[in-house]
Amino acid sequence: MGVSAVTARSERTAVIFDHSQLWLRSLERVLPAIGIATRGRATSADEAVMLVKQHTPNLLIAGIDRGPNVAGDLSCVRLAREHVPELQVIVWSNVDEPQAVKAAFASGAAVYVLKTARPEDILLAIRQTSERSFYLADELSVRNRAARATEEASGILTRREIEILQLLAQGHSNAQLAQLLWVTEDTVKFHLSNIYQKLEVANRTEASRWAHVHGVVLADDATPAGTA
Numbered sequence: 001m002g003v004s005a006v007t008a009r010s011e012r013t014a015v016i017f018d019h020s021q022l023w024l025r026s027l028e029r030v031l032p033a034i035g036i037a038t039r040g041r042a043t044s045a046d047e048a049v050m051l052v053k054q055h056t057p058n059l060l061i062a063g064i065d066r067g068p069n070v071a072g073d074l075s076c077v078r079l080a081r082e083h084v085p086e087l088q089v090i091v092w093s094n095v096d097e098p099q100a101v102k103a104a105f106a107s108g109a110a111v112y113v114l115k116t117a118r119p120e121d122i123l124l125a126i127r128q129t130s131e132r133s134f135y136l137a138d139e140l141s142v143r144n145r146a147a148r149a150t151e152e153a154s155g156i157l158t159r160r161e162i163e164i165l166q167l168l169a170q171g172h173s174n175a176q177l178a179q180l181l182w183v184t185e186d187t188v189k190f191h192l193s194n195i196y197q198k199l200e201v202a203n204r205t206e207a208s209r210w211a212h213v214h215g216v217v218l219a220d221d222a223t224p225a226g227t228a
Contacts, residue, residue: 015040015055017048017076018063023115027061027092034123045069045076052080052087061090061126063115064104077107090126156198162216164191168204169211 014036018024021043028038036059040051052060060080064073077089090111091104101112113125157165160181167177174192178185192204201207210216 012036012059013039013055013057014059014061015042015048015051015057016061016063017042017045017073019043019065019069020063023063027063030119030123031126034126036126045072048076049079049083053083056084057087059088059090059126061092062109064091064093064095064100066095066100070103074103074107077104077109081108092122092125157195161191161195161198164188165195165207165211165216168192169208169216171208 012035014031016024016027016031016038018027024041024043028041031038039055039057040048042048042051048060048062060077062073062077064070064077077091081087081089088111089107089109090113091109092113092115093100093104094115096114096116104112111125113122117125163181164177167180172180174185174188177188181188192207195207196202199207199210201210
């Protein structure tokens with residue numbers, strides 16, 4: 001089918017790229033469910049750029065994982081958008097590290113989604129491109145929010161105080177805190193006193209509220225950062 005025939009239709013089109021044929025077949029099977037037709041499949045970055053130039057699709061869905069090809073794969077995102085500036089790029093990856101997300105966005109991706117996400121989450125991420133908004137699968141998004149909040153708290157509290165605050169926010173008593181952290185209750189009380197003073201709160205209830213409001217600990221967390 002020619003380029004003019006593709007662009008004349010309202011159906012959204014995509015070029016999909018991944019080094020694994022298995023992932024390509026899996027992705028190609030789910031795209032029709034949200035009205036996206038695959039116009040090309042690539043197993044290399046160079047091939048993906050060539051197919052984007054040939055078909056001028058709406059989307060490039062690029063599988064970029066950890067390995068020796070990362071730099072070239074990210075370059076593919078940049079080059080593809082240079083040839084088709086209106087191209088929306090979705091990076092799907094098995095790497096759930098903040099640095100990988102930043103690198104993908106810096107290369108021009110609009111969406112980053114994990115391959116470990118549920119199929120409905122992946123489809124939702126693809127739909128988000130029509131609104132030019134970012135969607136991060138919950139597994140990564142929650143981790144990043146907690147990491148940023150803990151980093152912010154570290155500017156106020158020591159590492160040990162953050163651990164105690166996280167455990168306190170989960171409802172542990174002073175005795176339980178002492179047992180979990182292998183310290184005396186007097187030591188726990190000393191740390192709590194410092195926490196209250198630094199956060200400008202009056203008691204453990206207010207400290208717990210501060211932790212939840214600022215995202216230092218989430219309601220379903222089981223273990224605080226730095227505690228085994």
